[in-house]
Amino acid sequence: MAEPDPSRGARRSYAALGVVWALLLLFPLAAPNNFVLNLGISWFISLALAGSLNLLMGYAGQISLSHAAFYGLGAYASGVLSAKFGVSPWLGLCAAIALTAAAAFLIGWPSLKLRGHYLAMATLGFNVIMSVLFVELRGLTGGPNGLVGVPSLSLFGWEIGADIRFYLFAWVVVGLMMLLILNLLHSRMGRALRALSTSELAAKANGIDVHAVKLGVFVLSAVMAGIAGFLYVHLNNFASPENFDFVASVMLLVVVALGGTGTYWGPFLGALLHVVLPEALRAFSDFEILVYGISLVLVLLFFPGGLSGAVARLGRLVGRGGGR
Amino acid sequence: MNAAAAGEALLEARGLTRMFAGLAAVQELSFGVAPGAIKAVIGPNGAGKTTLLNLLSGFIEPSAGEIRFGGARIDAIPAHARVGRGMARTFQNLQVFGRMTALENVMVGRHVRSRAGFFAGLLSTPASRRETEAARAAALAALARVGLERRAHTEATDLSFGELKLLELARALASEPRLLLLDEPAAGLALAETDRMAGVIREINERGVTVVLVEHNMRLVMSISHDILVLNFGRRIAEGSPEAVQAEPAVIEAYLGRDDDA
Numbered sequence: 001m002a003e004p005d006p007s008r009g010a011r012r013s014y015a016a017l018g019v020v021w022a023l024l025l026l027f028p029l030a031a032p033n034n035f036v037l038n039l040g041i042s043w044f045i046s047l048a049l050a051g052s053l054n055l056l057m058g059y060a061g062q063i064s065l066s067h068a069a070f071y072g073l074g075a076y077a078s079g080v081l082s083a084k085f086g087v088s089p090w091l092g093l094c095a096a097i098a099l100t101a102a103a104a105f106l107i108g109w110p111s112l113k114l115r116g117h118y119l120a121m122a123t124l125g126f127n128v129i130m131s132v133l134f135v136e137l138r139g140l141t142g143g144p145n146g147l148v149g150v151p152s153l154s155l156f157g158w159e160i161g162a163d164i165r166f167y168l169f170a171w172v173v174v175g176l177m178m179l180l181i182l183n184l185l186h187s188r189m190g191r192a193l194r195a196l197s198t199s200e201l202a203a204k205a206n207g208i209d210v211h212a213v214k215l216g217v218f219v220l221s222a223v224m225a226g227i228a229g230f231l232y233v234h235l236n237n238f239a240s241p242e243n244f245d246f247v248a249s250v251m252l253l254v255v256v257a258l259g260g261t262g263t264y265w266g267p268f269l270g271a272l273l274h275v276v277l278p279e280a281l282r283a284f285s286d287f288e289i290l291v292y293g294i295s296l297v298l299v300l301l302f303f304p305g306g307l308s309g310a311v312a313r314l315g316r317l318v319g320r321g322g323g324r
Numbered sequence: 325m326n327a328a329a330a331g332e333a334l335l336e337a338r339g340l341t342r343m344f345a346g347l348a349a350v351q352e353l354s355f356g357v358a359p360g361a362i363k364a365v366i367g368p369n370g371a372g373k374t375t376l377l378n379l380l381s382g383f384i385e386p387s388a389g390e391i392r393f394g395g396a397r398i399d400a401i402p403a404h405a406r407v408g409r410g411m412a413r414t415f416q417n418l419q420v421f422g423r424m425t426a427l428e429n430v431m432v433g434r435h436v437r438s439r440a441g442f443f444a445g446l447l448s449t450p451a452s453r454r455e456t457e458a459a460r461a462a463a464l465a466a467l468a469r470v471g472l473e474r475r476a477h478t479e480a481t482d483l484s485f486g487e488l489k490l491l492e493l494a495r496a497l498a499s500e501p502r503l504l505l506l507d508e509p510a511a512g513l514a515l516a517e518t519d520r521m522a523g524v525i526r527e528i529n530e531r532g533v534t535v536v537l538v539e540h541n542m543r544l545v546m547s548i549s550h551d552i553l554v555l556n557f558g559r560r561i562a563e564g565s566p567e568a569v570q571a572e573p574a575v576i577e578a579y580l581g582r583d584d585d586a
Contacts, residue, residue: 180446183445183446183447183448184442184445184446186448186456187440187444187445187446187448188435188438188439188440188445188452188456188459189440189441189445191424191428191431191435192432192435194421194423194424194428195421195424195432197423198420198421199419199420199421201419202415202419202420202421202495203404203421204383204403204404205404205407205412205413205414205419206407206412206432206435207404207405207408207435207436207499208404208432209402209405210404217442220442220446262423
């Protein structure tokens with residue numbers, strides 16, 4: 001049989017995304033209560049985080065240790081503006097996008113000039129700095145107790161409360177994000193960023209401005225994390241610094257790795273773990289990160305492609321069995 | 325080289341020098357490459373051939389001297405920007421894009437011949453989609469030129485060594501270069517593959533692409549080159565047609581050593 005045509009592969013990915021997204025509309029019908037529905041909303045937010053980090057880490061091969069800081073920056077930007085200054089959350093969203101983009105640009109510009117792990121070092125420092133700011137700028141952020149009194153979103157006079165309404169809102173926003181990511185991957189810049197992840201030398205030799213493309217994808221992934229933060233803060237009407245610390249950033253790296261780096265569907269599975277595992281591991285409380293670590297080691301030992309790699313392998317096995 | 329000849333050259337180096345920790349890898353080198361030529365750069369190991377190729381393609385900066393391409397100074401232009409001007413290269417140690425198919429690898433070669441940026445890509449604008457379709461068609465054509473069209477949808481990492489060499493060549497061709505810089509295209513190839521490579525290079529040249537190749541394989545060099553530049557210790561020791569260069573005492577000495585050494 002002929003090998004799959006890539007344009008057909010792209011069409012299949014779009015079709016699969018459409019089917020998955022349509023099925024997600026059924027989830028609220030199946031959800032027995034608001035708690036489970038909220039897990040669904042959390043999954044959307046986790047998917048936005050994992051999907052955007054995967055774009056940077058999985059496809060472009062750049063390690064960021066401050067994805068949670070951008071998430072927090074987006075959350076606090078919109079949260080503080082609306083809670084403390086009465087600014088419309090929609091303007092807050094613009095501020096969240098502008099701030100995360102500017103911060104990513106300032107960190108990325110110098111550290112991406114150099115090859116190697118400078119971005120990882122710079123982002124590690126950035127996350128620590130942001131954590132300190134979230135805690136110490138008490139007047140604005142509420143300090144270690146968190147930011148309270150963040151208003152819910154409202155659209156044309158309709159409040160988007162933390163129930164089916166927010167579920168549908170997140171369904172639209174994160175659905176658009178995942179669609180944009182899929183678009184990008186099948187475009188010229190998507191090919192460029194996938195290319196430079198395996199050989200910067202060859203990327204340069206093919207006319208790719210490696211620094212500019214790396215900077216572009218870093219800013220893009222930071223902005224997407226910022227938008228996830230915007231969703232988070234107006235969903236919970238609250239933000240707390242420990243959700244955005246260095247450990248949270250490492251956790252996101254693990255989530256992407258568990259799902260399968262550099263695969264479009266990996267983050268879908270990773271985000272599922274991100275939401276379900278903490279609930280399942282509630283009994284372990286402080287050992288949560290340890291369990292994460294162990295599961296990461298196990299998955300990478302037995303399924304180097306992450307969960308999506310394992311699923312694909314299983315699919316091939318089943319497909320081959322059925323073909324006989 | 326006189327002024328008239330310099331004006332005709334597609335690529336020209338003048339007084340090109342590159343120092344590494346006080347040692348000159350390339351020293352006061354001046355030469356030209358005529359449009360439409362296949363020019364080989366040969367010399368013993370450490371003669372500065374790959375350094376020269378890296379200087380020409382912009383991967384390292386010269387310590388002194390200048391490089392002109394199509395009449396314009398390019399030695400201050402970064403490597404990636406030289407590709408858009410019509411200069412493409414391959415690597416001695418393979419540099420293919422893993423986790424991408426052969427076709428996708430070659431589509432990356434269309435980067436400088438298309439324009440869609442991040443926003444166009446994210447929004448999948450009609451222009452961006454048209455470019456991707458055009459890139460796919462051009463990449464398939466480039467694969468066909470090196471005889472790899474049947475492998476288009478194979479993951480690059482599943483290709484054989486000889487196929488990967490051809491894949492790099494197809495990817496470089498996809499950018500529609502006027503000048504192709506080849507770093508040891510025959511290194512590691514078996515005899516039949518070397519002949520196939522020679523045929524492909526000759527055919528590319530016949531379609532109007534000027535070629536500069538660094539190569540150890542004399543069978544390939546002597547069979548396809550119009551013109552040979554011989555380096556030793558970063559300096560030119562001979563230049564001319566294959567026959568003239570082979571007869572040059574300095575070349576024989578550089579490769580075989582002097583009689584009175586014995």
